[in-house]
Amino acid sequence: MKDIKNYTLNELGNILERERYPAFCAKQIFSWVYKRNIDDFSKMSDLSKAARQYLKSNFYISSLKTLERKVSVDGTEKFLFALDDKNTIETVIIPKGNRNTLCVSTQVGCRYGCKFCVSGLFGFKRNLKVSEIINQFIKINSIIIPKAITNVVFMGIGEPLDNFDNVIKSISIMTSPFGIHFGRRRITISTCGITPKVKELLNMDFGVKLSISLHSADNRKRSLLMPVNKLYPLAGLIDQAKRYAKKYRFPVTFEYILIKDINSKREDALNLSRMLRGLRYKINIIPYNPAPAFKWQVPSFYDINSFTKILKRKGVFFTLRRPRGQDIEAACGQLRIAMMKNEKRV
Numbered sequence: 001m002k003d004i005k006n007y008t009l010n011e012l013g014n015i016l017e018r019e020r021y022p023a024f025c026a027k028q029i030f031s032w033v034y035k036r037n038i039d040d041f042s043k044m045s046d047l048s049k050a051a052r053q054y055l056k057s058n059f060y061i062s063s064l065k066t067l068e069r070k071v072s073v074d075g076t077e078k079f080l081f082a083l084d085d086k087n088t089i090e091t092v093i094i095p096k097g098n099r100n101t102l103c104v105s106t107q108v109g110c111r112y113g114c115k116f117c118v119s120g121l122f123g124f125k126r127n128l129k130v131s132e133i134i135n136q137f138i139k140i141n142s143i144i145i146p147k148a149i150t151n152v153v154f155m156g157i158g159e160p161l162d163n164f165d166n167v168i169k170s171i172s173i174m175t176s177p178f179g180i181h182f183g184r185r186r187i188t189i190s191t192c193g194i195t196p197k198v199k200e201l202l203n204m205d206f207g208v209k210l211s212i213s214l215h216s217a218d219n220r221k222r223s224l225l226m227p228v229n230k231l232y233p234l235a236g237l238i239d240q241a242k243r244y245a246k247k248y249r250f251p252v253t254f255e256y257i258l259i260k261d262i263n264s265k266r267e268d269a270l271n272l273s274r275m276l277r278g279l280r281y282k283i284n285i286i287p288y289n290p291a292p293a294f295k296w297q298v299p300s301f302y303d304i305n306s307f308t309k310i311l312k313r314k315g316v317f318f319t320l321r322r323p324r325g326q327d328i329e330a331a332c333g334q335l336r337i338a339m340m341k342n343e344k345r346v
């Protein structure tokens, strides 16, 4: 049996055609599954009896099981979901004004081991399937009714560009007019900087937004924080970011976690302002959110002020963000790790 949510509209149409069912059945199935949230083929009343029987004998419709739900005082909600193979993933919904931003996971664990991120602490286990990505959207959208998801960021556990095909397929389902019909420009893929994959995304004409975890404009410091930088140093990455912004005429977003004495000094601000020259960008400065696994320190008010003052003087437009959901371990991967620790204790 195959999970029907692993297939894009085209793939499903091809399968049905091979079985001598009309390809437009795929559109009807998409509409039942993604627009009406129906999880039973026998309820798909506009399909022929034979088609319904074929689907029942060959496919199933998956969903996610919620293990834990935590709500922060700032409204951020974090969910721990169980997968069929007993692995777990986290998904976060962040409300702000009229926006409800969904932060989606794409892998179980992560192989990139950034030195401030708990998601990479236990290494990489596996890629999420298309269905496991899309089900995060469907599940949370149904939980937050009457509100609805307004934006999606691929910024949860895992590196989205390391699970490229499944991420692209899940976005194609999200944006299909017969599926969820979610706007591409409301979707952001966030990467630690896998330059060849950024290039591939750029060449696909896919039109989603791009965000880059930057954290330093100096190769030596960035490699210390993000080992991926040794493989794909800044020059090539920033070149692709420039091309991306130019092609789509929207800014590339950079995330910069400000860590005391590491990347928060005067020279760091100056390097950053130089690097951003000639780029269409947005940059979020985020004071470090402490996690017990790391030795880094939170920058003081004075550190933050001095750093941002230099940026202002150099004409850098930035947003100073506060970490969300600190009281519910909302930093990416923390809930999953707490659960793994509990399991070990048992």
Ligand code: SF4
Pocket: 110, 111, 112, 113, 114, 117, 118, 119, 120, 156, 157, 158, 159, 192, 213
């Ligand atoms: S920041 Fe992203 S790429 Fe780096 S370890 Fe965490 S999940 Fe992986």
